[in-house]
Amino acid sequence: MSVLKAEHLTKKVSSPEGVLTIVNDVSLDIAAGESVAIVGASGAGKSTLLALLAGLDEPTSGRITLADADLTSLDEDGRARLRAERVGFVFQSFHLVPSLTAVENVMLPLELAGRRDAREAAMETLNRVGLEHRTGHYPRQLSGGEQQRVAIARAFVTRPAVLFADEPTGNLDTHTGERIVALLFDLNAQSQTTLVLVTHDRALAERCGRVLHMDSGSFAPA
């Protein structure tokens, strides 16, 4: 059953050189529980496609359906509410709120969704990523790997339908990166979450069920 579907997605932007087409007539269909890697060179349009699929940006044309909702018909606040309920994110640069502790960072999406058991759920998820002893630490007091584990806990805590990951190991050393990848896939398997991942890392991409190659804004054959 499809959880994320894009039809004829195009994104154009104005620039001093004229109108640039970043994503060009892309269509895809991702089933629930599937893991998909989007790979390609820098500037191929991977991150823009991710932004469009997650509702962070609006396409110039085309239609996106995410967890049965027509993303393209929603306004900014509507897309935000949908994200709060159905979407999780893991970023290359972690994006933790520096003024909140580890557990508060994990609680944040639950609180935004209005959940009353935010703290318990956050503690439990931090436990699952092995950070039960670091819950009261602020991001700057954590190592890069620990920060990314907090980010993963935050992504999974809402039990999202779709989890988007943008270069999740890009800021980590090889050893830490491998451990983070293992954790990400373990949790994905346990939670039956759909994983959409953007990466340069071939080894990481190959752990996914499907790999899509992007080149100049379109999917290219592998």
Added chain:
Amino acid sequence: MNALGIAFRTLLREWKSGELGVLLLAITVAVAALTGVGFLTDRIGIAVDNQAGEVLAADLVLESAQAIDDSSTAEATKRGIQYTRKTGMLSVVFNGDASQLSALRAMSPGYPLRGKVLISDEPFGPPQQATTIPGPGEAWPESRLAVALGAGIGSEITIGASTFRVSKILISRPDQGATFVELAPSIIINDVDLEATQLIQPGSRMRFSRLFAGNREDIKAFREWLEANKKSSERLIDVEETAPQIKNAIDRAGRFLSLASLVAVLLCAIAVAMAARRYVHRHLDSVALMKTLGATRGFTLSVSLIQLAIVGLIAAILGSLVGFGAQAWLVIALQGLLKGELPPPGVAPLIVGFLTAIAVLAGFALPPLLQLSRTPALRVLRRDVGPPQPLVILAFGPAVLAIAFLIYWVVRDVALFIGFVVGLAAFVLVVATAGWALVKLTTRLRGGVGVSWRYGIANLGRRRTESVVQLTAFAHGIMMLLLLAVVRNDLLDDWRRSLPADTPNFFFINIPPDERDAFAQFLNERGAERAQVMPMVRARMTHINGKPIDDIQFATPRGKEFATRDQNITWTETLRRDNEITAGRWFTADDAGKPLVSVSTEYMEELKLNLGDELEFDIAGETQTAKISSVRKVKWDSFQPNFFLMFAPDLLEGSQGTWMTAAHMPAKDPRTIAELVRRFPSVSVFNVDELLAQVRSVIDKALAAVQSVFLFTLIAGLVVLIAAVQASREERRYESAMLRTLGASRGTVLKGLLSEFATLGVLAGILAAAGASIAGYLVARRMLQIEYNGDPWVWIYGLAGGGLLVCFAGWLATRSVVNQPPVLTLRGAG
């Protein structure tokens, strides 16, 4: 989840990042500056309101320089209106060799009709309400008079030809001049003793009053009767006339101080805008993240607004507390200038404080926060994406509105509002342009200095806009302090020096004609440098060019006052140097006995008179007409006896008047004066030394209040510096780490930062010293009409003070930048 929870939870952490602290500090200073002044004027205002019914000690007063006949009191008796008598004059009071000029008030039973007289058994002792007036032969001197005379209960004191026993000390009386003290301390005696003092002589300067009190309707009707039946030399005073004048004066003073404090508020607003910009800059990522995680725009905006409101609320409370403290300090600084205990202030200044906080935040912090909430979620993936640029009107409109609202609210007068805004804009433009030019020049000259200085000066040039804003703020604060602290003293000294050494320091009036020669001889024998002895007659103008004064509409209240009051006139053939003829010609020997009068420029202007106009006077019942033959410009601050109206010699010879003179007494010798007053009891003695000292003390105290308000301006300037340093802290930290990685020592980096601030401070000092010198020159030439040579210390204080002050504040704000190990900074930035 609610925004309140997130806002509270992150607030404490946000606090450590600094910009909320700057916001808090800026708004606290702004609120403190306005509420401090507000509390003070409010307290004085309440005091005046409370005293309004009592300032006259009656509901209605009939006053005259001549004895008042009994027709008014007879009418009052008929109408069932209470009345009493009061006679006042200046006289010297003696206790042995000690003497003191005082305001003598002779009261008749029934005084006061309104309010109460407070007395005590010792000077400044616990007050009790008097139920009667002093008995015959008794006197109640005011505390400071008793202290000056060394007199206490039971002391025998001399006034004129009589001796009195001090039976009580006067603490206060209702009609002693409202909130501000009369210059001479008062003493009360019984009306029945007045004649025996022999102080009442023909031509003596007396003030006779009849006090009336009754119910409102009766007084209103009686007032109408008095208006119709009083003599033209008699004046009616009622509460409505007295209280608003005082209130207006306080309103004006309060408005001036509020305007002065508004400058501090505006500087704080700049700091708020800087801090808000940094807050926005640091929160772009958080807002984008929150939106990515599902927060709506309204939610992210609420979080920022709640944090802002909490900071605003705390700042408003803190500012009001500081303002209250500052006001208490101002009251102490003004001690002696304000009479008695002031009532506690009302809540109005608190409202002012809170509205100030709201206006500054809404005008300067809200637009950037609204902008912050428009940050797209996409920023989590693309750092280069920020909020869309706002319309200019949305970015600056609220700030302009907030400033306009605050200024108008303080001045409440369209003309003054426009004047202040234009003046402020012009001043800011001139200082900012000069600052911009100085920064540019300094940046160009940096080639010749060492590496630290070069780095520091280069920083000034690179952040030119911020540098100019800070420079303008500091220059303004320092200039005001220089003007008040250094230039004021120079001006007072110059003014005093402009008077020659033999300037009279004693004035003697009411010299009876038959004592004139003996009096002159007395002074000569004691070696006093004596000015000309001049005749003095009381006169009242009745017609101008044949038209009765009562039928003439005068353009100004001062003009009406000039025309209708009893005035002192003289005649002479000698024109002194402090009188300059600007039109017509001075009297010659041929003019003796001719009906000619020389008029001062003030009279000519206020009464719209022309050379050749004919003036008619009532002089002790005789009519005298005279033609204006010359116009004189009089230097009133020469401390010589001077007159608005001078008649040709011989014309008024034989008029019943007295004589006056002035003398310079080499040393203040109380025994000479004591002997003089004993021998010539009706002569009134004025010691100008004391008057000058008192005036100076009043000016000093008032200036202390103004100075403390401008201290807020300087503090506000420092807040702008801190805000600017905060705004550039990350950048500075990164630069510092880079420099240290490249091999610069911690000391070199610190020296670079300090040299930047020192340069900023010195440049501000240059602008401030130049501004203070120009302002000093203008005040000297335009207002005081004296030479002003400038004071090199203005430059030394300005440059050194500015450099050190800004350097120190800059060091406080940036010391953490150089203390952080470079590796942490570079890792964080990577």
